[in-house]
Amino acid sequence: KAGVTQTPRYLIKTRGQQVTLSCSPISGHRSVSWYQQTPGQGLQFLFEYFSETQRNKGNFPGRFSGRQFSNSRSEMNVSTLELGDSALYLCASSLSIQSYNEQFFGPGTRLTVL
Amino acid sequence: DAKTTQPPSMDCAEGRAANLPCNHSTISGNEYVYWYRQIHSQGPQYIIHGLKNNETNEMASLIITEDRKSSTLILPHATLRDTAVYYCIVRSREGTGENNLFFGTGTRLTVIP
Numbered sequence: 001k002a003g004v005t006q007t008p009r010y011l012i013k014t015r016g017q018q019v020t021l022s023c024s025p026i027s028g029h030r031s032v033s034w035y036q037q038t039p040g041q042g043l044q045f046l047f048e049y050f051s052e053t054q055r056n057k058g059n060f061p062g063r064f065s066g067r068q069f070s071n072s073r074s075e076m077n078v079s080t081l082e083l084g085d086s087a088l089y090l091c092a093s094s095l096s097i098q099s100y101n102e103q104f105f106g107p108g109t110r111l112t113v114l
Numbered sequence: 115d116a117k118t119t120q121p122p123s124m125d126c127a128e129g130r131a132a133n134l135p136c137n138h139s140t141i142s143g144n145e146y147v148y149w150y151r152q153i154h155s156q157g158p159q160y161i162i163h164g165l166k167n168n169e170t171n172e173m174a175s176l177i178i179t180e181d182r183k184s185s186t187l188i189l190p191h192a193t194l195r196d197t198a199v200y201y202c203i204v205r206s207r208e209g210t211g212e213n214n215l216f217f218g219t220g221t222r223l224t225v226i227p
Contacts, residue, residue, distance in 0.1 A: 004157070033214060043158070043201075043217035056214055090157050092215075103215060105157030 002027065004093050004106035012112045018079040021109045025072050026045030031055075032074040033103065034066060037088040046089075049074050050096065078111075086113045118202045123222045126196075132189040134221050136202030139183040144206050147178060149187045151198040152220070158201065161187065192225045199223075 005024045013019050025032050033056075034046040045058040049068035066076040072093075078085055088110050092103040119137040126132040132154040138147065162169055162176045164185070169176045175188040189196055201220040 035217075041209075042219060043215075045214040045216070048214060058214065085140050088155070092157070102163075103162050104160065109154070110155070 004091055004110045006089075006091050006105055006106040009067070009107065009108060010110050010112075012114060013081050014085060014114050015081055017081050018077065019081060019111060020077045021089055021091075021111070022073055022092030023076075023093075023106060025074070025091075026104055029095055029104075030072050031096055032068055032072065033090045033092045033094070034076050035090040035092065036060070037090060038084075038086070040076040040110070043090070046076065077087050081113045083113050085111065087111060118204055118218055120200075120218065120221045122170055122176055123224070125224050126189075126192045128194060128225050128227050129191055132192040132196065132223055132225070134187040134189075134202075134223060135184065136187070138182045138202070138204045141182050141204050142206075145204045146206070147176065147182075147185045148203040148205060148215075149176065150201045150203065150215075150217075151173070151196075152201070153195075153198040156175050158217075161200075189211065192227065193224075194225050197223060197225045 007022045024089050031050045033048040037043045047054055047066055049054040052068045063079045068074045088108045091106045094103045102107045130149050146163050146165050149161040150158040152158045162171055162174050162179055164176045167173055178185045199220040201217050
C-alpha cells in the first residue's frame with residue numbers, strides 16, 4: 001500500500017507570495033492533518049480535515065488555510081508569506097478522525113521563504 | 115492530553131539496547147502512551163503504543179510502570195539507522211474526535227558505531 005505523498009518536496013518563495021502544498025493520504029484513509037515543524041517551535045498542529053470539513057484547528061493565523069477534496073486529498077495554502085513561515089510542512093493521514101487511529105506521516109514539504 | 119518529559123539527548127552503542135525514558139505523571143486512566151520517531155528531515159514514524167501492559171512489536175518494546183506515571187521505550191539492538199528524535203506522546207483513545215498529536219521536544223538518540 002502506498003504511503004502518504006506530499007508535493008512538492010521543496011519550495012522556495014519570497015515574502016508576500018502565497019503557496020499551496022498538496023497531500024495525498026494512504027488509500028482508504030479519510031482524515032488528513034497538517035503540521036508545521038520549525039527549529040524554534042518544534043512540531044505544531046495546524047489543522048485536520050475529515051469528509052471535506054475542517055474538524056480541528058491549531059493556533060495559527062488565518063493566513064494558513066486548507067481544504068480537502070472528495071477523494072480525501074488535501075491542500076494547504078499560506079498567503080502573504082513571512083520569513084517565519086519557513087518550515088517543514090508535514091501531512092499525516094489516518095483512517096478516521098477518532099483519536100485511536102494511528103497517524104501516518106508523509107515526507108514533508110520544505111518551504112523556504114526569502 | 116497529558117504532558118510528557120523526556121531527556122533531550124542520549125547516546126547508545128551500536129548493537130546495544132537503547133532505553134528511552136518518558137515521564138507522564140499526570141496521565142489519566144483513559145490515556146495511552148504513544149511513541150513516534152523522526153529521522154532527520156523525514157516525517158515522524160509511528161513505533162508503538164500501550165495502555166498499561168508491556169507491549170512489543172517488530173520495532174521495539176514499551177514498558178509502562180504499574181502506576182503508569184512513566185514508561186521506557188526499548189530498542190533491543192540499536193543500529194545506526196535508529197539515530198533519530200524519539201517522541202513520547204500521551205493521548206486519549208476514547209474517540210474524542212480530535213486527532214491532533216502534541217509533540218514535545220523529544221529525545222535525540224545518537225547510535226554510535
